[in-house]
Amino acid sequence: MPTEMEEYLFDLKGFLVIREAIDSAHLTELNDLIDVLKEVEVGEWSGYVxxxxxxxxxxxxxxxxxxxxxIDHPAYIDHVTRFVGGDDGLFIDEGFMTIQGPGASGRLHSGAHKRRIRTQFRYHNGQFRCGQVNVLMALTDIQDGDGPTRVVPGSHKSNLIHPALVSDERVFRDAHVEGAVEVPLKAGDAILFVDALAHGAGYRTNPGERRVAIYRYGPHWGSNRHGYVPSDELIARLTPERRKIIQPLLPKRPPVVA
Ligand SMILES: O=C(O)CCC(=O)C(=O)O
Ligand SMILES: [Fe+2]
Incomplete structure (x- = not known):
């Protein structure tokens, strides 16, 4: 479970950094799979990816x-469970990864002024009830010049839109954005944040690749953001704990009549 201090800081700032969440042997396995998958053409599938x-x-x-x-990594799953809240478990409504080379950047987006239900921050009666808690895992070092994620601490509770967002949501590219901080990560570190936080990837100036995996967790009754359904093979091989996070409810259909 998160410590009292982690809960305080998550409530205050809208994010937490979890250092050394993924060990180096696991990172190598992940990156080896990505080396193969990055050859898939845009628009194509590799199995269900x-x-x-x-x-x-x-x-x-x-x-x-x-x-x-x-899906249920012990470094963060109890934090996610606490911050999403409720008693019926979690659901990943989007699980993806991005690869960004030199010149790539992410725009600043989100912020509590939108009052979105899906991505909301909520705390009531001693319980967190966040609609979407993202775990962004660094699969490569993401330090100065590598495009660290930038966040506006506290913006998960903002009432006003960030002035830099009003006219152009792409301002985050290279200019300093008032109130934003970079969150440099080592490969294996993770940043956990409620999606209502104003955030975006930084601007990569260095050569090489920035690789992150992002799993978005919400309450068990959610639906996949893009309509992806899990493969039967995945459902069959997952542990019960993981299956429940990918498919919390079994699809119910009438029996097939022969
Ligand atoms: O890649 C990043 O640093 C930001 C990703 C992002 O916008 C998100 O996870 O919602
Ligand atoms: Fe985002």
Missing amino acids: HRTGPSALQSIYEAGEPFERL
């Missing part, structure tokens, strides 16, 4: 056992 753009691979938990281990 979908390459949706130059940088994105969707349903990455279908890519093999090393990615399945990330």
Whole structure:
């Protein structure tokens, strides 16, 4: 479970950094799988993994056992459970990864002013009830110049839109954004944040690749953000604990009449 201090800081800032969440042997297994998957053409599938753009691979938990281990990794799963709250368990509504080379950047987006239900931050009666808690895992070092994730601490409770977002949601690229901080990570570290937090990837100036896996957790009654369904093979081989997070409810159909 998160410590009292972690809960205080998550409530205050909207994010936490978990150092050395993934060990180096596991990182090697993940990166070896990615080396193969990055050859998939944009728009094509490798099994149930979908390459949706130059940088994105969707349903990455279908890519093999090393990615399945990330579904309920002991380094963060109790934190996620506490911050999503409720008693009926979790659901991953999007599990993907991105690969970003030199010149890539992410725009600043989100912020509590939107009052979105799906991504909301909520705390009531001693319980967190966040609609979407993201675990962003660094699979490579993401230090100065590598495009560290930037966040606006506290913006998960903001009432006003960040002034830099009003006219252009792409301002985050290279300029300093008032109130934002970079979160440098070593490979294996993770940042956990409620999606209502204003955030975005930084601007990569260095050569090489920035690789992150992102699993978004919400309450068990959610639905996949893009409509992806898990493969029968994945459902069959997952541990019961992991299966419940990928498919919390068994699809119910009338019996097939012969
Ligand atoms: O890659 C990043 O640093 C940001 C990703 C992002 O926007 C998200 O996880 O919602
Ligand atoms: Fe985001």
